[in-house]
């Protein structure tokens with residue numbers, strides 16, 4: 001099915017709902033039945049019938065169908081946040097005594113899940129520099145049940161070769177999962193390269209308007225059915241129908257937003273790469289990026305998130321640079337309409353003491369939907385002041 005057809009039509013059965021062109025929000029926790037037999041029958045496949053909204057809800061199901069199709073997956077599940085989706089996908093593929101090989105710098109709470117939470121249940125993780133598939137191969141143990149990827153990651157943007165990782169995993173009978181939030185389903189579809197499970201923080205590009213949290217997990221019917229009957233129903237971290245409606249609306253413009261943010265970002269990155277106060281730009285779709293060729297192979301674009309190292313000697317200079325920026329809000333997260341900056345200096349006190357290994361010279365930017373020339377002018381005056 002075409003991308004356009006998926007975001008505009010798939011899953012929306014208008015004739016059921018007064019031919020309303022926007023799908024209704026079915027704000028009901030449960031659904032009634034006319035006969036014992038009907039309920040008996042529906043209980044045999046709760047994931048695909050409407051019984052109780054923690055299981056399946058008509059509005060949430062529209063989003064579920066659309067995201068599964070965008071990723072080329074047989075099925076998907078929609079969660080109340082990205083980390084709920086990540087936790088469910090990981091828990092669904094490990095048991096006590098198992099081992100995971102994971103990328104060395106995953107999203108912070110994913111890292112906490114591997115480092116602090118899973119060891120309580122006898123699951124261990126080896127973190128590797130997965131830019132080289134050999135490092136992944138060397139870390140595999142007889143009890144490895146999952147390889148966890150995040151390509152690119154969302155701070156320094158290291159990539160993994162998805163095809164090579166999938167081939168390696170299949171040779172060992174290991175499940176592969178990837179956090180695909182950075183690229184969105186518009187710019188990267190990991191299942192095509194042989195990855196088993198694709199996860200998104202839908203809070204980012206899928207919603208795209210910074211007004212709702214969400215997560216999705218996409219994969220085969222077998223993997224999703226198993227997850228539904230266990231982590232999905234038991235942990236219960238589901239999305240509300242209201243938030244699903246916001247996400248469906250957000251998805252309508254996914255392509256437009258991704259193209260706009262990428263175009264603006266490329267312009268801004270090109271400006272930054274020529275500024276004398278910028279030491280390095282980290283952006284997978286810049287020809288200066290170390291893994292540019294791999295990015296071009298497995299992604300069709302890179303969106304609006306990148307980092308720069310500025311030529312700074314003291315932490316106070318980072319504070320001063322940020323204070324000059326007028327058009328960028330300082331905030332975590334990304335993927336919405338608004339441009340953002342996240343200075344690593346936030347992890348340093350004013351005398352320069354660090355509680356992080358990230359240098360204070362690093363600033364992560366997210367480019368929203370504003371006029372890029374306007375953002376460049378703002379960056380220029382702030383950089384010139386250093």
Ligand SMILES: Cc1ncc(COP(=O)(O)O)c(C=O)c1O
Pocket residue numbers: 081082083084107154179181182200201202203204213214215333
């Ligand atoms: C790369 C990445 N994955 C996952 C998450 C978690 O998503 P959520 O905040 O929706 O739980 C985030 C959130 O910032 C993220 O940046």
